[in-house]
Amino acid sequence: MDSNTIVEIAEYHNDVVASLKYYSKTSPSFISTRYFGRPLGDVLAARIEETDLRSAFFVLTALEAAFRIDYLYRCQKKMKDDLSRAFRLIYKDRGKNATLDEDIFGTWKRESSAPGPRLIEDLRGAFNFRHYLAHGRYWEPKLARKYDFNFAYSLADDVLNAFPLLKFD
Amino acid sequence: MRLKAPSAKGERSAPVDVKEFDEFVKREREDAAETASVDWDGERKEWLSYLDKLYKKVESLLHKYVSSGQIQLGYRSVELNEENIGSYAAKQMVLKIGPKSVVLEPIGTLLLGSKGRVDVIGPAGKAQILLVDSKRSGPTPLVHVSIGFGGKLPVPPAEPPREIKWEWRIVTRPPERRFIEITQQSLFQLIMEVANG
Numbered sequence: 001m002d003s004n005t006i007v008e009i010a011e012y013h014n015d016v017v018a019s020l021k022y023y024s025k026t027s028p029s030f031i032s033t034r035y036f037g038r039p040l041g042d043v044l045a046a047r048i049e050e051t052d053l054r055s056a057f058f059v060l061t062a063l064e065a066a067f068r069i070d071y072l073y074r075c076q077k078k079m080k081d082d083l084s085r086a087f088r089l090i091y092k093d094r095g096k097n098a099t100l101d102e103d104i105f106g107t108w109k110r111e112s113s114a115p116g117p118r119l120i121e122d123l124r125g126a127f128n129f130r131h132y133l134a135h136g137r138y139w140e141p142k143l144a145r146k147y148d149f150n151f152a153y154s155l156a157d158d159v160l161n162a163f164p165l166l167k168f169d
Numbered sequence: 170m171r172l173k174a175p176s177a178k179g180e181r182s183a184p185v186d187v188k189e190f191d192e193f194v195k196r197e198r199e200d201a202a203e204t205a206s207v208d209w210d211g212e213r214k215e216w217l218s219y220l221d222k223l224y225k226k227v228e229s230l231l232h233k234y235v236s237s238g239q240i241q242l243g244y245r246s247v248e249l250n251e252e253n254i255g256s257y258a259a260k261q262m263v264l265k266i267g268p269k270s271v272v273l274e275p276i277g278t279l280l281l282g283s284k285g286r287v288d289v290i291g292p293a294g295k296a297q298i299l300l301v302d303s304k305r306s307g308p309t310p311l312v313h314v315s316i317g318f319g320g321k322l323p324v325p326p327a328e329p330p331r332e333i334k335w336e337w338r339i340v341t342r343p344p345e346r347r348f349i350e351i352t353q354q355s356l357f358q359l360i361m362e363v364a365n366g
Contacts, residue, residue: 006343006344007344010342010343010344011344013343014342014343017294021293021294042292044292044293045292045293048293048294052295080318081316081317081318082316082317082318082319082320083316083317084316108314111316111317112314112315112316112317112322113314113315113316113317113322113323114312114314115312119281119312119314121252122281144250144251144252145250145251145276145277146276146288148288148295149343150288150295150296150297150340150343153343153344153346154281154282154308154343154346155281157308157343157344157346158281158282158308158312162312162313162314163314164314164315164316
């Protein structure tokens with residue numbers, strides 16, 4: 001996983017939003033039968049909002065994959081830095097099933113210069129949101145801020161640029 | 170909280186030693202001290218003052234349309250809640266253009282890479298306005314995370330201190346995310362994009 005993955009998600013997102021806008025103006029079925037009685041603008045806004053949430057979800061799953069791949073790489077390649085050593089202790093217990101929040105983010109917070117109060121907490125908050133989306137949105141999440149595609153993309157872009165995440169060739 | 174599973178002998182497989190616990194307590198105290206040293210009330214006031222400046226700029230750029238009644242411009246109060254700052258009231262700008270509404274919704278100030286964010290939300294989408302260092306043309310990374318060896322973290326190269334001039338900038342859509350100045354032309358384009366597609 002590298003930043004190209006989230007770029008592709010963003011390009012796909014833009015194409016879908018543009019398509020929805022075009023479709024909403026040109027498709028008789030969009031305009032009439034399915035949404036009879038509901039203002040067209042509301043339907044388009046709802047579709048765009050749903051697309052926004054889905055794209056935010058995929059950006060966050062890509063970011064999770066980047067952290068998990070880095071964790072596995074550091075465990076398997078037996079690297080000598082403090083982070084890799086700490087990961088290997090976790091790996092002994094949990095193998096590839098390390099928890100993202102406590103095991104992976106927590107270790108990054110302890111063993112690197114990642115600014116805890118801001119960056120790691122932003123990551124934790126965003127992954128609470130991802131968790132809510134991944135599990136069917138059946139509860140009202142207590143989120144510290146508003147999450148959307150723009151936020152998820154900005155966070156992922158900043159994190160992928162800031163963290164020295166490793167990956168297999 | 171996930172506890173490590175006990176081994177067959179009834180012991181934890183990776184016991185936490187006193188030194189590790191000491192380090193944990195020290196780190197948490199340092200984080201708390203860092204948080205306590207920030208003037209959060211001052212941060213909130215500064216952000217709300219910049220928010221007012223943004224609204225004044227938008228009012229002035231739309232003056233011709235608002236004064237002639239073609240666009241209705243109003244405000245609503247919204248409650249924001251940010252870690253360390255807590256709950257506070259902020260203004261949200263609402264533009265009514267014919268049947269369509271475009272809202273400038275303040276999101277908050279405690280953000281990575283910017284000092285404030287306002288979302289511009291319309292029936293055909295949303296966009297971002299960020300309060301950023303005026304010298305930046307895009308979201309260059311503000312932090313570089315390094316990893317320690319032997320319990321010591323490398324010291325990052327110190328940047329010479331300089332005074333940051335904060336300016337509101339429209340952010341183009343991801344993946345590009347370029348910062349562009351708020352002018353009449355860029356504002357009109359932004360409003361049309363979120364209102365009309």
